[in-house]
Amino acid sequence: MTGYLYEKDLRQMKYNILTSTKHDEAVRAIARRLGMSNAKLRMVMIRRFDMSLLENLESRWQMGQQHADDDSDPVAKDLGCELFTRFVPLVDPRVMQTICNETRAMTGNESSRDEAIARGKARIREAILS
Amino acid sequence: MKKTVDVSIPLGPVHPCWKEPVRIKCETAGERVLRTEVELGYMKKGIERIMRGRPWQEVMFLAERVCGICSVIHNMVFIEAMEEISEIAVPPRAAYLRVIVNELDRMASHILANFSYCYTIEHETLAMYLLNTRETVLDNLERLTGSRINTAYMIPGGVRFDLLPEDAAAMLADLSKVEDEMRRYTGMFETGPLIALRSKGIGVMDREEAIRAHTVGPTARASGVVCDLRLRHPTYRELGFTQVTRTEGDNFARIMVRFQEVFQSIDLIRKCIETLPDGPIRGGGLCRAGETSYAGEAPRGELTYSIKTDEYGRVVDIAIRTPSIMNIEACAHSMIRDVTSIADVTSTFISSDPCIACNER
Amino acid sequence: MSILQEIKNAVRSRSIHVAYVDVGSCNGCDIEVLACLAPRYDIEQYGIYVHNNPREADVLLVIGSVTPQWVDKLRDIWEKIPEPKAAVAIGNCPISGCVYARRGTLTTPPVENYIPIAAQVPGCPPRPTEILSAILSVAPLIYKDYEEKHR
Numbered sequence: 208m209t210g211y212l213y214e215k216d217l218r219q220m221k222y223n224i225l226t227s228t229k230h231d232e233a234v235r236a237i238a239r240r241l242g243m244s245n246a247k248l249r250m251v252m253i254r255r256f257d258m259s260l261l262e263n264l265e266s267r268w269q270m271g272q273q274h275a276d277d278d279s280d281p282v283a284k285d286l287g288c289e290l291f292t293r294f295v296p297l298v299d300p301r302v303m304q305t306i307c308n309e310t311r312a313m314t315g316n317e318s319s320r321d322e323a324i325a326r327g328k329a330r331i332r333e334a335i336l337s
Numbered sequence: 338m339k340k341t342v343d344v345s346i347p348l349g350p351v352h353p354c355w356k357e358p359v360r361i362k363c364e365t366a367g368e369r370v371l372r373t374e375v376e377l378g379y380m381k382k383g384i385e386r387i388m389r390g391r392p393w394q395e396v397m398f399l400a401e402r403v404c405g406i407c408s409v410i411h412n413m414v415f416i417e418a419m420e421e422i423s424e425i426a427v428p429p430r431a432a433y434l435r436v437i438v439n440e441l442d443r444m445a446s447h448i449l450a451n452f453s454y455c456y457t458i459e460h461e462t463l464a465m466y467l468l469n470t471r472e473t474v475l476d477n478l479e480r481l482t483g484s485r486i487n488t489a490y491m492i493p494g495g496v497r498f499d500l501l502p503e504d505a506a507a508m509l510a511d512l513s514k515v516e517d518e519m520r521r522y523t524g525m526f527e528t529g530p531l532i533a534l535r536s537k538g539i540g541v542m543d544r545e546e547a548i549r550a551h552t553v554g555p556t557a558r559a560s561g562v563v564c565d566l567r568l569r570h571p572t573y574r575e576l577g578f579t580q581v582t583r584t585e586g587d588n589f590a591r592i593m594v595r596f597q598e599v600f601q602s603i604d605l606i607r608k609c610i611e612t613l614p615d616g617p618i619r620g621g622g623l624c625r626a627g628e629t630s631y632a633g634e635a636p637r638g639e640l641t642y643s644i645k646t647d648e649y650g651r652v653v654d655i656a657i658r659t660p661s662i663m664n665i666e667a668c669a670h671s672m673i674r675d676v677t678s679i680a681d682v683t684s685t686f687i688s689s690d691p692c693i694a695c696n697e698r
Numbered sequence: 699m700s701i702l703q704e705i706k707n708a709v710r711s712r713s714i715h716v717a718y719v720d721v722g723s724c725n726g727c728d729i730e731v732l733a734c735l736a737p738r739y740d741i742e743q744y745g746i747y748v749h750n751n752p753r754e755a756d757v758l759l760v761i762g763s764v765t766p767q768w769v770d771k772l773r774d775i776w777e778k779i780p781e782p783k784a785a786v787a788i789g790n791c792p793i794s795g796c797v798y799a800r801r802g803t804l805t806t807p808p809v810e811n812y813i814p815i816a817a818q819v820p821g822c823p824p825r826p827t828e829i830l831s832a833i834l835s836v837a838p839l840i841y842k843d844y845e846e847k848h849r
């Protein structure tokens with residue numbers, strides 16, 4: 208048997224957590240950074256994160272902006288490689304690594320840097336929504 | 338969350354070791370815990386929603402009831418935030434009295450946390466000793482404020498009751514008794530071979546991870562992070578406060594940090610009583626409109642109140658960030674992961690001093 | 699009264715197992731219940747044994763106003779306790795909701811709507827001695843001659 212006893216639908220409670228003042232601000236900031244709609248991001252978070260991670264979202268986001276992705280790698284910084292894998296774990300680290308590597312390869316090629324970053328961001332969005 | 342393995346062990350919500358309801362679902366391979374998921378919602382009272390639109394006179398009492406264990410610091414941070422908004426000055430005697438009450442509360446909280454840990458690793462003797470010592474501390478809190486738990490001692494511009502000289506003498510006598518007892522118990526904890534087996538090297542959290550999850554308080558200080566807001570508080574700076582840190586980052590270190598902080602609190606209270614300035618304990622003032630974010634050091638770490646008020650002193654918007662939010666998350670997702678036995682899950686969880694009432698508000 | 703009943707009465711008066719369940723409190727009452735364990739109050743000299751296992755409890759201490767998660771689970775816990783049993787509400791929270799029964803709250807007090815309450819100890823929080831005397835005075839009312847009354 209793999210199910211838990213006394214299981215209950217937690218979605219409403221998770222939604223309550225996410226809509227308190229500070230958390231709402233954090234969700235909006237993350238959505239802006241990713242270029243997603245707030246509602247979609249909220250849905251993904253409710254599905255993926257457990258409740259204590261949701262409560263901690265705001266401080267993790269804050270710490271991520273201070274400490275994640277130092278200036279040594281501009282591509283990783285623009286994509287938020289560490290930010291979205293270890294601080295706010297929305298993307299699987301291995302997937303993120305491939306996206307990051309391929310984007311880096313593309314910026315080296317003839318195509319312009321902005322376009323490559325935009326493509327990378329689109330792939331991150333895809334990975335989050337999948 | 339997605340499932341990765343088959344064996345899932347839920348702990349809680351009603352569990353003999355846990356004082357408050359919380360549910361931790363562990364996914365294990367054999368005895369090793371692979372990942373954990375915390376299910377909350379058992380204590381969600383929506384206190385921030387209740388606070389909105391109420392005058393500060395009401396919110397003051399509500400703020401205390403966010404958490405009963407550290408009610409004094411919730412009171413203090415809220416009041417100091419209100420003072421910052423409306424630029425009310427505190428008389429020096431009141432500022433010192435605040436420190437005394439706050440440190441008494443911190444001692445009670447730390448002793449309770451260590452009691453829970455000892456109880457969880459089944460060292461009942463030490464646990465009962467500690468609980469008895471806590472009663473002495475609470476007596477002193479009651480002597481000064483008139484109540485054991487929810488004291489409502491501070492108000493904007495001062496405190497409610499003065500410390501009489503005979504009470505101060507009695508408090509000093511009690512403190513030296515507490516210090517003797519705590520010295521003995523700390524020795525017992527430090528040298529006990531079985532305690533060391535259950536606590537050393539278990540639930541290790543390194544400095545990196547501590548910073549990433551923004552852990553605060555004794556949990557972070559046991560991992561070598563420098564974060565004590567008392568270093569920035571003006572009254573504490575006058576008293577010459579220094580913080581305690583350890584570098585091991587395991588259960589043992591976390592408990593020892595708390596033991597050491599109890600002694601530090603005793604010293605601070607002694608210094609306060611010795612150098613207590615004369616003068617009034619209550620100034621006046623008017624609460625005004627404004628917006629601020631004020632942080633103070635609770636027994637469990639950094640506590641932040643972000644408040645917005647209108648011109649009548651009503652609270653328009655409020656967000657409370659309690660230390661347990663960060664500590665529980667770090668504990669569940671980085672300390673408990675990879676502990677080698679299910680039996681250590683409870684003790685590791687308790688060692689981070691979780692307070693679910695704070696966490697959910 | 700049969701001899702058997704007398705023996706049962708005598709035994710039961712010196713052996714009360716207590717479980718407590720926190721259904722959304724501020725922790726204040728929680729730690730006052732814990733403080734009862736301290737050697738100063740010495741709860742075990744009255745034969746009261748606190749452990750958090752509903753399946754072997756006689757008295758259930760309910761603390762706190764009811765939060766969404768507990769709405770159905772509180773009843774479950776109550777049903778797991780073997781007869782004879784009694785529930786005691788500790789603090790203002792389970793009685794009226796205390797400070798939480800305001801506009802915007804997520805709680806749904808009082809606890810009486812979910813399980814039968816035998817005694818109430820008001821206070822925010824009550825002192826440990828009050829909790830102790832409440833348990834001691836409610837236990838004989840429920841357990842004395844239980845079998846004779848419920849035949």
Ligand code: SF4
Nearest residue numbers: 723724726789790791
């Ligand atoms: S009655 Fe008061 S002290 Fe007790 S849980 Fe409720 S608010 Fe806290």
